[in-house]
Amino acid sequence: MPIPIVILNPTVGYKVPQILYAFRQRPSEFNLEEIKARLRDIRKYSIERLDLLIQRLKDVLHERYPEVELIHADDAKDVVKVLKRICDQHKKVSINKSNTVEQLRELLIQEGFEIDEAYYREFEGFIPTKGRRSYWQMLRGVTFEAKWRSFVSTPFSWDGERSTEGKEGEVVLLGVSAISAEDGTVFFTEHSRNITRGLSEASHVVLLVGLEKIVRNREDALFQARCTGSFGFEAISSELNLQSVEQDLSIGRRRLGSNTRVYVILIDDGRKAVRERDDFKELLYCIGCRTCNAVCPLSYTHEAYEGPRFWLKRFNEAFKGARGLGETWVCTTCRSCEVHCPLEIRHANHAVNMRKHLVKEGRGPLPPHARFGKSVKENRNPYLEPHEKRFAWLKERLPQRAKMIYFVGCTACYRQHSIAESTVKIFKSLGLNFSILGQEEWCCGSPLIRTGQWDIALEVAKHNVDVINNSGVELVITSCAGCYITLSRDYDEVFNLKIIPKVLHTAELLHPLLEEGKLKFTKELNMVVTYHDPCHLSRSRAAFLPERERPKVYEPPRAVLEAIPRIKFVEMPRNRDEGWCCGAGGGVKAAFAETAVRTALERVKEAEEVKAQALITACPFCVRNLQDATREYDRPIEVLDLTEIITRLL
Numbered sequence: 019m020p021i022p023i024v025i026l027n028p029t030v031g032y033k034v035p036q037i038l039y040a041f042r043q044r045p046s047e048f049n050l051e052e053i054k055a056r057l058r059d060i061r062k063y064s065i066e067r068l069d070l071l072i073q074r075l076k077d078v079l080h081e082r083y084p085e086v087e088l089i090h091a092d093d094a095k096d097v098v099k100v101l102k103r104i105c106d107q108h109k110k111v112s113i114n115k116s117n118t119v120e121q122l123r124e125l126l127i128q129e130g131f132e133i134d135e136a137y138y139r140e141f142e143g144f145i146p147t148k149g150r151r152s153y154w155q156m157l158r159g160v161t162f163e164a165k166w167r168s169f170v171s172t173p174f175s176w177d178g179e180r181s182t183e184g185k186e187g188e189v190v191l192l193g194v195s196a197i198s199a200e201d202g203t204v205f206f207t208e209h210s211r212n213i214t215r216g217l218s219e220a221s222h223v224v225l226l227v228g229l230e231k232i233v234r235n236r237e238d239a240l241f242q243a244r245c246t247g248s249f250g251f252e253a254i255s256s257e258l259n260l261q262s263v264e265q266d267l268s269i270g271r272r273r274l275g276s277n278t279r280v281y282v283i284l285i286d287d288g289r290k291a292v293r294e295r296d297d298f299k300e301l302l303y304c305i306g307c308r309t310c311n312a313v314c315p316l317s318y319t320h321e322a323y324e325g326p327r328f329w330l331k332r333f334n335e336a337f338k339g340a341r342g343l344g345e346t347w348v349c350t351t352c353r354s355c356e357v358h359c360p361l362e363i364r365h366a367n368h369a370v371n372m373r374k375h376l377v378k379e380g381r382g383p384l385p386p387h388a389r390f391g392k393s394v395k396e397n398r399n400p401y402l403e404p405h406e407k408r409f410a411w412l413k414e415r416l417p418q419r420a421k422m423i424y425f426v427g428c429t430a431c432y433r434q435h436s437i438a439e440s441t442v443k444i445f446k447s448l449g450l451n452f453s454i455l456g457q458e459e460w461c462c463g464s465p466l467i468r469t470g471q472w473d474i475a476l477e478v479a480k481h482n483v484d485v486i487n488n489s490g491v492e493l494v495i496t497s498c499a500g501c502y503i504t505l506s507r508d509y510d511e512v513f514n515l516k517i518i519p520k521v522l523h524t525a526e527l528l529h530p531l532l533e534e535g536k537l538k539f540t541k542e543l544n545m546v547v548t549y550h551d552p553c554h555l556s557r558s559r560a561a562f563l564p565e566r567e568r569p570k571v572y573e574p575p576r577a578v579l580e581a582i583p584r585i586k587f588v589e590m591p592r593n594r595d596e597g598w599c600c601g602a603g604g605g606v607k608a609a610f611a612e613t614a615v616r617t618a619l620e621r622v623k624e625a626e627e628v629k630a631q632a633l634i635t636a637c638p639f640c641v642r643n644l645q646d647a648t649r650e651y652d653r654p655i656e657v658l659d660l661t662e663i664i665t666r667l668l
């Protein structure tokens with residue numbers, strides 16, 4: 019009996035409007051949360067019973083498909099050895115674009131293989147000239163349920179007569195989307211034209227199975243494979259269920275070549291090591307749907323970055339000594355990937371934990387990070403500025419003691435004075451009784467935590483926590499999103515140090531004051547403005563909580579802006595959870611300055627496209643990077659902090 023191979027074939031064509039129309043017409047009968055829950059169950063079962071499933075799959079392949087050569091590969095080198103044996107002299111191999119195969123590409127090239135890759139570039143029409151209007155963004159508003167209903171299957175089989183002859187010496191290497199341990203059914207979520215020629219014409223078909231792709235049974239494998247496409251939104255067309263797949267399989271519409279040899283390679287390559295680590299285990303839940311890459315700003319703006327979906331490569335680089343491109347450092351920790359991932363995999367946490375490990379081993383941080391780390395140690399700020407000048411901008415006298423502290427932060431103190439000055443001016447105009455920590459305010463440690471320099475971060479965290487907790491204040495206010503997330507979340511989550519007073523962002527303080535009528539705007543501002551959500555005020559809040567339970571500061575800054583007389587507030591297409599990170603965080607601005615500004619430029623363009631005259635945000639570091647973009651690329655739009663625009667009305 020032949021090994022059953024099913025290709026879930028999205029039938030996306032070239033006609034975008036018809037596709038969108040078709041999406042919108044379909045009735046909705048699926049619940050996204052239920053689908054995610056079922057997918058999580060499948061992945062959990064798969065990872066927790068990995069050894070059992072591997073054994074079951076081996077037994078099934080051995081008993082039912084003895085003609086299949088089953089191979090275990092510890093790593094990529096083992097796969098290459100197999101390919102060398104199969105290819106003999108030719109060293110030519112056709113591949114698909116699965117994650118598992120992609121991670122072999124570099125080695126294959128190094129070993130002199132010629133790679134042939136059929137890829138149906140169906141989305142190029144969706145990604146016109148500007149990276150911003152991606153396929154995924156165009157499909158916003160299209161129900162997930164509609165996408166879910168949209169595969170046709172293309173089964174492969176040896177049943178019936180074998181009419182074609184496999185071309186001698188032709189080898190295809192195909193990463194599978196899922197495989198059933200119960201009966202060995204192989205699923206690909208793939209445009210069938212990417213791989214059908216290879217499957218029907220090659221004399222050697224090598225099916226590459228990442229260990230995490232083995233699932234309990236055919237039904238789970240079908241479900242997982244459909245999710246792979248649906249979360250990447252690649253699927254359009256008719257319905258598909260297990261019965262229809264089984265019916266298709268029994269008909270056996272397509273056939274492998276008559277002399278085709280089939281190999282199944284089970285590749286570990288670090289997967290079992292990941293499973294042993296509680297802090298990284300969830301990475302194995304990944305189904306390779308690519309949604310994360312599609313929404314990762316750095317995947318668009320940093321050419322050498324392969325995106326979050328290649329997590330295994332980076333894990334191996336950090337923990338197994340594999341050579342890499344240092345991609346672990348190319349992530350702003352914005353968590354855009356995370357809110358879109360069907361398994362809510364926390365890539366930002368993993369990037370930070372890998373960085374921490376690299377720093378501990380002396381293999382990191384990158385030199386610019388080390389420079390600002392040293393500066394924090396010596397000067398209590400990352401900008402290589404003298405500590406005693408921290409409050410040089412402050413011209414007013416503030417009380418020594420008060421119930422409320424304004425924690426200013428390094429960027430506002432040393433680089434964006436106007437935000438610090440504006441915050442003080444607003445608080446004073448509201449008659450708030452507040453003070454500052456003065457020389458006792460040290461860098462919050464945010465850039466150190468995100469670049470894995472936790473020893474120095476701990477030192478500053480301990481100091482700030484001690485000073486704040488011993489000051490008797492009841493409220494800590496900051497206008498910096500980075501300080502906010504660090505004081506309110508990271509000290510506790512990362513170092514188990516808790517700031518006793520409540521920590522609020524200025525926007526959160528002002529919003530209720532506005533509602534109570536204490537903050538009033540008497541002047542008008544005839545201007546069109548839009549708002550950029552700093553990731554540390556939005557997606558990053560309480561990262562340890564499940565995504566949907568996190569408190570996010572989305573409405574307060576908007577409410578304040580909208581209350582300004584005559585102002586016209588417009589949203590950019592990507593806002594709140596879908597906001598585009600400015601590109602500066604996570605040490606990216608220090609180490610990859612051009613990438614940071616290029617990423618910010620995308621945001622600036624988006625603001626211009628909604629005809630905003632000013633781009634408002636609520637973080638000095640965002641302001642800085644967005645202003646750098648307007649300066650370097652000569653864009654007329656004004657970039658302001660929320661506090662700065664309010665000050666204009668006082």
Ligand code: SF4
Pocket residue numbers: 313314315316317325326348349350351352353354355356365366599
């Ligand atoms: S956290 Fe942001 S920058 Fe980092 S991988 Fe995810 S989307 Fe990309």
Ligand code: SF4
Pocket residue numbers: 249303304305306307308309310311326327358359360361362363
């Ligand atoms: S990390 Fe999540 S979004 Fe990214 S490929 Fe894996 S499952 Fe898909």
Ligand code: SF4
Pocket residue numbers: 350352499500551552553554555599600601602603604637639640643
């Ligand atoms: S500066 Fe702002 S948008 Fe940029 S990474 Fe930091 S919080 Fe996110």
